[in-house]
Amino acid sequence: MNKMREWKHVFKLDPAKEISSDHLKGVCESGTDAIIVGGTDNITEDGIINLQERLDKVSTVPCILEVSSMEAITPGFDYYFIPMVLNSKEKKWMMDVHHQAIKEYKDFLHYPEMIFEGYCILNEDSKAFQYTNSYLPDIHDTIAYAYMAEHVFHLPIFYVEYSGMYGDPTLVKQVKNQLNETLLFYGGGIETPSQAKEMKQHADVIVVGNSIYTNYEQAIETVRAVKEN
């Protein structure tokens, strides 16, 4: 997983959304560093397996399942990203669902493949925010979460998630200033090459999701935009 340190760009595919074979092939051959499979709504095991099988045939980059329910871990991915929502009001979404799954499945888990992410969800209107009963942290709260992700929990990833909304580059920059070891992932609302470039100035890795489905050509262009830097 040390190669993750070289990543700049990741596409996130939603198993609940339709994508044509051409577009799927285009995503895989775009030059992106990895593909995350993940979403919040209507995620089914069938949907995941179906997308996984299609990716298997065309993808040459690492494929990652971002686990929204620990019970629905589908084998065969290169890595599993497991969000721990630091700004949830409930311990449940920070560590308890993970704890119960580990209690049940730990003998089947392979740790080098399991990557726990410190998540901070910053879009109040998003499903992920509401589902995990999160609160909106201010900039100082967010920076302190980043600090904890690195210094207290030693997590490999701190993930600033604006989920569908383009976020505040200044905040992303300030968060990045707190991190040395933990990688900063940014996701949310990146639709254009210039947005991709702007967020990549601060984040280690940018995640492009929705725009694959809404403006495919622009989404593909975000790869070149950040690789040129």
Added chain:
Amino acid sequence: MNKMREWKHVFKLDPAKEISSDHLKGVCESGTDAIIVGGTDNITEDGIINLQERLDKVSTVPCILEVSSMEAITPGFDYYFIPMVLNSKEKKWMMDVHHQAIKEYKDFLHYPEMIFEGYCILNEDSKAFQYTNSYLPDIHDTIAYAYMAEHVFHLPIFYVEYSGMYGDPTLVKQVKNQLNETLLFYGGGIETPSQAKEMKQHADVIVVGNSIYTNYEQAIETVRAVKEN
């Protein structure tokens, strides 16, 4: 802090309890590896400072403040142990009080001195258990917490705390079997050399507290009991 890996025995002194100069000197010269200052009830800054000043004069081993309230961090200790209660029902005692303190004080904190402990409190009748609104985990829950302490949070210490009650050596053994990197501290109810020996068979470090105040001679004997192993 790598020396902590060589520790076997630690005394825990309660700043709210009285100890004579002779006994304090005896504790310091007992051969123990470190002295933790910590407690739950009636902890005041004055009480901590007073004990710290007395320790300064006689102790040659590392002195550690176990922080029960992040607001009451007293400078001048060699290390600060900061409990995160994994089996609390509330995120507050797992990470939120820590988060708020980090938000406020992070520019004053020196990380190599701050040691975050994954705490698991197993005595329902103890003040610490009730204060942190904890639940009583079964053995599988406890093992899964140990697993998370090491594999998810990468904490330096997993602390099995029976707080005043002598615990279950079988449980401590099973927990130890889960840990490779994270050190296992055991605390609770150790009053005799044979109890010390029994728990030290499994735990990396045993913590002897109350019995300093109730049976001083026996407490001092626990050091030799575990060092002989």
